[in-house]
Amino acid sequence: MSTTKKSITRKSLIYKTNVEYGDYTVNHVQGCAHGCEYPCYAYLMAKRFGKIASYEEWIEPAIVNNALELLDKEIPKHKDKITSLHLCFTTDPFMYNYTDICELSIEIIKKINTHNVSCSVLTKGVLPKNLASLSQKNIYGITLISLDESFRERMEPHSAPYEKRIESLKELHDKGCRTWVSIEPYPTPNIVKQDFLPILESISFVDKIIFGRLNYNREVTAYNQRDVFYNTLAKQTVDFCNDRNIAYYIKHGTIKPAKDKAQ
Ligand code: SF4
Numbered sequence: 001m002s003t004t005k006k007s008i009t010r011k012s013l014i015y016k017t018n019v020e021y022g023d024y025t026v027n028h029v030q031g032c033a034h035g036c037e038y039p040c041y042a043y044l045m046a047k048r049f050g051k052i053a054s055y056e057e058w059i060e061p062a063i064v065n066n067a068l069e070l071l072d073k074e075i076p077k078h079k080d081k082i083t084s085l086h087l088c089f090t091t092d093p094f095m096y097n098y099t100d101i102c103e104l105s106i107e108i109i110k111k112i113n114t115h116n117v118s119c120s121v122l123t124k125g126v127l128p129k130n131l132a133s134l135s136q137k138n139i140y141g142i143t144l145i146s147l148d149e150s151f152r153e154r155m156e157p158h159s160a161p162y163e164k165r166i167e168s169l170k171e172l173h174d175k176g177c178r179t180w181v182s183i184e185p186y187p188t189p190n191i192v193k194q195d196f197l198p199i200l201e202s203i204s205f206v207d208k209i210i211f212g213r214l215n216y217n218r219e220v221t222a223y224n225q226r227d228v229f230y231n232t233l234a235k236q237t238v239d240f241c242n243d244r245n246i247a248y249y250i251k252h253g254t255i256k257p258a259k260d261k262a263q
Contacts, residue, residue, distance in 0.1 A: 003100040006062035013070040028067040029091040034159040035059040042090035094125035096160040124159035127168040132175035141180040184212030188223040211237040212251030
């Protein structure tokens with residue numbers, strides 16, 4: 001277990017996101033120790049806008065030390081406009097093995113719920129059991145793009161093992177919580193050879209599945225059959241969800257008219 005060695009002070013915390021399935025969001029940490037190598041879009045943006053200088057700096061997370069005070073001021077201003085507050089789009093609220101970040105995330109969710117606003121949560125860490133005692137309107141999710149641990153060690157090097165993520169999600173589901181999975185950014189077969197159905201089956205208990213392609217990656221661009229591949233998997237996701245009465249969302253740009261040449 002670790003705690004963050006750096007902290008920052010912010011002027012504001014709640015903002016409206018442009019992410020297509022998002023509403024309002026809070027990102028109460030700068031950087032992310034998971035260090036995903038897809039690459040991570042949040043890392044690319046933080047580097048581009050001069051918030052961090054390097055990957056090494058990105059994977060040393062800095063906690064926002066005035067997050068709770070900011071929420072006290074900002075929730076009353078925004079709460080009537082918020083359908084659901086998302087944690088997080090540019091960091092991970094349950095960063096694996098970071099006790100202080102996990103504890104702060106729970107405090108944030110509690111505070112938001114006190115104002116009768118629900119939260120959606122997404123992590124590549126382990127969802128704590130005590131989330132089950134918070135508002136039943138919240139929805140808890142994990143990212144799952146593989147079941148292959150050697151792939152995880154290569155692409156999501158410091159995140160939680162897949163089995164631990166799924167177990168923590170199932171435990172919340174079994175306690176009556178709403179759950180979801182983001183199968184995004186899904187890799188092409190030239191990055192990892194794997195069967196898609198076992199991934200879907202491993203999370204067949206959830207309430208919602210989001211599926212999306214991998215972008216900003218040279219290996220995907222080099223894979224000539226990528227459109228056929230993503231179209232097939234998107235359809236498989238839709239069929240799987242329809243058969244089991246699971247809600248689904250296919251991210252924009254994942255399904256495309258297939259004009260790939262055979263390799
Ligand atoms: S978990 Fe999310 S924010 Fe963290 S490095 Fe991976 S993609 Fe980026």
